[in-house]
Amino acid sequence: MTQTREPAGSGHEPARDDDTIPDTPLLDRKRQLRGYRINKMAMGLGDPANREAFKADEAAYLDRFGLNAEEKDAVMRRDWREMIRLGGNLFFILKISAVDPIRITEIGAHQVGMDHETFLRERLGKKV
Amino acid sequence: MTQTREPAGSGHEPARDDDTIPDTPLLDRKRQLRGYRINKMAMGLGDPANREAFKADEAAYLDRFGLNAEEKDAVMRRDWREMIRLGGNLFFILKISAVDPIRITEIGAHQVGMDHETFLRERLGKKV
Amino acid sequence: MATLIGGLGTSHVPSIAAAMDKGLRDTPEWQPFFDGYLPAQEWIRYHRPDVAVVIFNDHYNAMFLDRVPTFGVGCADEYHPVDEGWGPRQVPPFRGAADFSWHLIDTLVENHFDPEIIQEIKVDHGLQVPMELFWGRPENEWPVTVVPIFVNVLQYPIPLPSRLYNLGKVLRRAIESYDSDQRFVVIGTGGLSHQLQGARAGFLNPDADQQFLRDIADRPDELAGWSREKYVQTFGSEGGELIMWLVMRGALNQQVTVRHRHYFAPASMTGAGMILLEED
């Protein structure tokens, strides 16, 4: 394993261009203000009744938390990179993966813009 | 007005005998642990629906918060001194006086064991 | 850089709110109390501060015992009046000075304070009453934004008086390092002497109150050195909340001029009063 893995040149724009540390979205003031609605919606999925509501009618559930069109679209498409860009924090939106399973390494790969195998190999040093 | 008014010798036992400052029930560890249920119940009265429930069936409302017989009795008799002795804090139980009006000076007089006029005159220096 | 134009201290007794709501302002019982605030209101109208940092305590209306912060800083855009049992009072919501709040929180954390960061909360009479006393109740909108600082003065252990005094010093540093031309006032609230519970209920200490109104201007270091017990002993169980005035005083220079001082007892069961301080 190498000491520091540089992000691969995936051609993706960075999630946010004013990060103190490149490509590292911290839950700082700007980001969490922007993501407040998404995060509150996702936090709600810690409650079984809300999980049922989410499964039964996802759009209605998202409306309940006042998500705008862009935010709704990102959630409904399971666009993890976009959810993060919109201020979502992983520990909140991870609760979506409890309702609609996906591995965390797949969420990672998606954000980086790599296929899962490449991500496991290049970032995590797995032999795949 | 005098500098410090000593509690009148009302013959009442003090609300608690291990107060650091005599006759001064602070929301310290012991007292608030003891009063947790009463205080939570009273805090609930900040919600209009709970106020309606309290008015409609007081005993049932108190049961919802797990009050024991002694606590229920103190609340239902509006025994302010006893509620405080049981760990109730005034800022919580004051919400009962919003549902079932009584002046705060009457609550004070009751705790001291004076009639209201005497309390106003002797403690608060009012000319009554 | 932002400017701190003065410090205010005042009682925040809920009966004051009730008196205003019931239109009792000009009754013989209340008029002397309210009239004592006129010079401060005039000062506010003349100086038009942009931001009021209000140090107060929630009286178990917006927070329960499950989680009690030693102190917390609001950084919301808006703070609505909370339902204290009678329904929310008909007071316009308070607009937050969120940008400064975040700067203050950053400054506090860098200076070894441990605030709770509060983004969503309602406010009770502890903030409402001081705002109405100094600005009057507006029709629609408050002419000033607020930064609420919530202090635990009810559940023990409450903070040391010296801690709150030092919090004021860091608050000043935050104001002075804030890149803005806004003008700030800092308002310490609570007290003066009162006790609402126990066999000592109705305790008042007007002499100590008046002494406090002198010492908070001239001998703040001494007041900051008092123990919590001494506050409760001197001012009553609820009067101990006077320690919140130390945040205001800590934010000001050592040398201040008292522009106005007012004392009235009792308002309901409380020794009530205010002070207006300017730096020399």
Next chain:
Amino acid sequence: MATLIGGLGTSHVPSIAAAMDKGLRDTPEWQPFFDGYLPAQEWIRYHRPDVAVVIFNDHYNAMFLDRVPTFGVGCADEYHPVDEGWGPRQVPPFRGAADFSWHLIDTLVENHFDPEIIQEIKVDHGLQVPMELFWGRPENEWPVTVVPIFVNVLQYPIPLPSRLYNLGKVLRRAIESYDSDQRFVVIGTGGLSHQLQGARAGFLNPDADQQFLRDIADRPDELAGWSREKYVQTFGSEGGELIMWLVMRGALNQQVTVRHRHYFAPASMTGAGMILLEED
């Protein structure tokens, strides 16, 4: 007076919990990770601590952004596992050492710290995983009581590393002044290097992790002096939570002996490991 018998540091990755829940402990992928904890488990069985002070963070399972304490101390009698989206894990509730918790809170406030006082809360994998790693999952009851210290390591501003190190020093004072013959361990949790979000997701830094496992024993003052940014730069956005180990280290004497050290990468997406320290 109570005794501090040692300090533990460990990762608290949720995948570890998932691996245990799914019975993957002895699979080739996980066995080397779990086997590395055997010596610490043996040490625990031999020394039988009465109280574990666990420094961890809630991952937005029990607290939301409305009110984020910089740090909080639990003083409940019981802490139940929280529902993180999959339903609460089948782990017995943790019994609190409430009496010591209150003593700690008193001591902290007297020493100019500003804790949130937490009486009712549930706990997530941040506490569950370290407890299971060191004690194993009991059938019915944990053989040890806990004092959870919740630290904000997610919402900025997070506390300074030096502040957490000093918090550890006051924690030690609280243990040493606690009138009891109970035996304490302090457990710092989180890390090691990992980043779960952004284009830098999957970032790992095994060399820095191993260096940290050496320096936390030998050069804690140096690590306490690092900036928050340096932690994130070195260990990734989520790896920055390693600052919580400084509370554990601050509670111990300057001179310590490393009884055991273990590193494994990656556990899921995280550099994972532990350390067991005894005072000389």
